[in-house]
Amino acid sequence: MPDSRVAQVEVAIVGAGLVGSTLACALAAHGVKTALVDRLDPRAMTTDRFDGRASAVAASGQRLLRAIGVWPHLENRGEPIREIRVSDGDAPLFLHYAYTDVGDEFLGTMAENRFLRAATFARMAELEGKLHLIAPAAVSHMSETTDAAVLHLADGREIKASMVVTAEGRESKLRDQAGIAVTGWTYPQIAIVATIGHEKPHRGIAHERFLPAGPFAILPLPDDAGVHRSSLVWTERADAAGAYLALNDAHFLAEIDERVGGFLGKLSLIGPRFSHPLGLQFAQVYVKGRLVLAGDAAHGIHPIAGQGLNLGYRDVAALTEVIVDAKRLGLDIANPDALGRYERWRRADNLMMAGVTDVLNRLFSNDVGPIKAVRDLGLAIINRVPPLKRRFMRHAMGTVGDLPRLMRS
Numbered sequence: 392m393p394d395s396r397v398a399q400v401e402v403a404i405v406g407a408g409l410v411g412s413t414l415a416c417a418l419a420a421h422g423v424k425t426a427l428v429d430r431l432d433p434r435a436m437t438t439d440r441f442d443g444r445a446s447a448v449a450a451s452g453q454r455l456l457r458a459i460g461v462w463p464h465l466e467n468r469g470e471p472i473r474e475i476r477v478s479d480g481d482a483p484l485f486l487h488y489a490y491t492d493v494g495d496e497f498l499g500t501m502a503e504n505r506f507l508r509a510a511t512f513a514r515m516a517e518l519e520g521k522l523h524l525i526a527p528a529a530v531s532h533m534s535e536t537t538d539a540a541v542l543h544l545a546d547g548r549e550i551k552a553s554m555v556v557t558a559e560g561r562e563s564k565l566r567d568q569a570g571i572a573v574t575g576w577t578y579p580q581i582a583i584v585a586t587i588g589h590e591k592p593h594r595g596i597a598h599e600r601f602l603p604a605g606p607f608a609i610l611p612l613p614d615d616a617g618v619h620r621s622s623l624v625w626t627e628r629a630d631a632a633g634a635y636l637a638l639n640d641a642h643f644l645a646e647i648d649e650r651v652g653g654f655l656g657k658l659s660l661i662g663p664r665f666s667h668p669l670g671l672q673f674a675q676v677y678v679k680g681r682l683v684l685a686g687d688a689a690h691g692i693h694p695i696a697g698q699g700l701n702l703g704y705r706d707v708a709a710l711t712e713v714i715v716d717a718k719r720l721g722l723d724i725a726n727p728d729a730l731g732r733y734e735r736w737r738r739a740d741n742l743m744m745a746g747v748t749d750v751l752n753r754l755f756s757n758d759v760g761p762i763k764a765v766r767d768l769g770l771a772i773i774n775r776v777p778p779l780k781r782r783f784m785r786h787a788m789g790t791v792g793d794l795p796r797l798m799r800s
């Protein structure tokens with residue numbers, strides 16, 4: 392008689408965040424028997440109190456979500472990014488990107504994380520036969536035999552799989568238990584996140600304003616009950632953020648109003664405020680035996696360019712491709728060649744983006760005269776040289792480079 396305390400799947404994923412749950416949908420949609428474990432109750436993860444962030448999903452991420460059937464569940468919850476305007480403090484120069492400069496695909500779509508999560512959970516329900524969601528459940532540890540991995544849950548249950556993927560985020564326990572070292576540092580900055588209502592429409596324009604404490608981003612969201620809305624990511628000095636967060640609503644809104652600069656008309660606060668400490672971290676390896684790292688468990692970057700989740704989506708598309716290819720050939724899906732391909736494919740791209748965001752943050756988060764002059768000149772040059780501008784836009788859209796099949800147009 393089968394032991395009900397032992398489940399047998401092909402891939403066991405730990406972490407039902409945006410990366411782990413998307414990977415689960417991608418694998419199950421390709422017929423790969425998958426288990427997904429999270430320590431939290433999925434119902435708690437889709438409320439507006441759990442995560443107030445909205446993500447700029449790049450065009451390539453959108454292609455992935457469409458291909459695996461998640462996108463239709465977002466319904467009309469996404470706001471297309473038609474233009475991006477970058478400005479440096481009060482300097483008149485700004486960099487202006489319009490989606491029409493590169494084709495007919497929007498630069499990306501802004502979607503609230505709670506709705507992205509709800510969309511992946513809705514897709515999971517459709518994939519039920521191939522996908523087993525085990526949550527809330529705590530993971531104790533992982534062990535390996537020559538031909539399988541075993542995930543041990545704290546309540547004594549076991550999940551046998553060919554491969555275990557940790558998508559546990561920055562504090563990945565399985566990564567640390569496996570002795571995989573992480574390089575990185577914290578930034579002396581905190582991201583304050585809030586949703587605002589405003590009198591005038593945003594017209595699908597995302598604004599990023601570089602202020603001395605860090606970038607201040609105003610990102611378009613869909614209207615709700617006739618209210619125009621935007622998501623704010625206000626990067627502030629870590630030693631000052633606490634005081635801003637402690638302000639009453641009227642004073643907090645007045646600080647926001649000053650930074651927005653009046654172009655959206657009268658503002659209001661919608662929902663709670665959130666804060667996120669910022670840091671950069673990078674795992675030394677992405678694969679050890681039958682354990683594979685994806686998403687923030689492998690790489691955590693500064694949100695200055697809105698790319699952290701997009702890198703995670705690229706991990707998902709690449710890992711799905713190597714697993715599906717190995718399976719079609721009748722090979723062990725965790726064979727070293729397949730997993731080596733995943734690691735080489737993703738590590739270079741992730742490392743490059745981590746470096747770019749780190750340099751951008753250092754270059755723009757200060758008020759040093761000569762540095763400001765040079766960076767403003769740089770923005771002006773990019774803005775005036777169309778091929779250069781298009782190149783930057785395609786990188787931000789994630790539509791260049793060696794794209795996994797699920798992200799090709």
Ligand SMILES: Cc1cc2nc3c(=O)[nH]c(=O)nc-3n(C[C@H](O)[C@H](O)[C@H](O)COP(=O)(O)OP(=O)(O)OC[C@H]3O[C@@H](n4cnc5c(N)ncnc54)[C@H](O)[C@@H]3O)c2cc1C
Binds near residue numbers: 407430445559565694
């Ligand atoms: C302010 C801010 C704005 C951002 N904006 C953008 C943006 O616009 N675009 C973009 O691309 N990226 C953005 N990012 C980055 C993006 O949010 C992250 O890269 C992404 O959410 C990481 O997802 P993840 O699934 O890898 O990890 P997480 O979201 O950390 O999820 C990890 C999951 O694992 C579970 N878990 C952890 N440990 C265990 C365990 N031992 N057992 C069981 N379950 C476990 C947790 O409960 C959680 O559900 C932003 C980040 C910040 C801070």
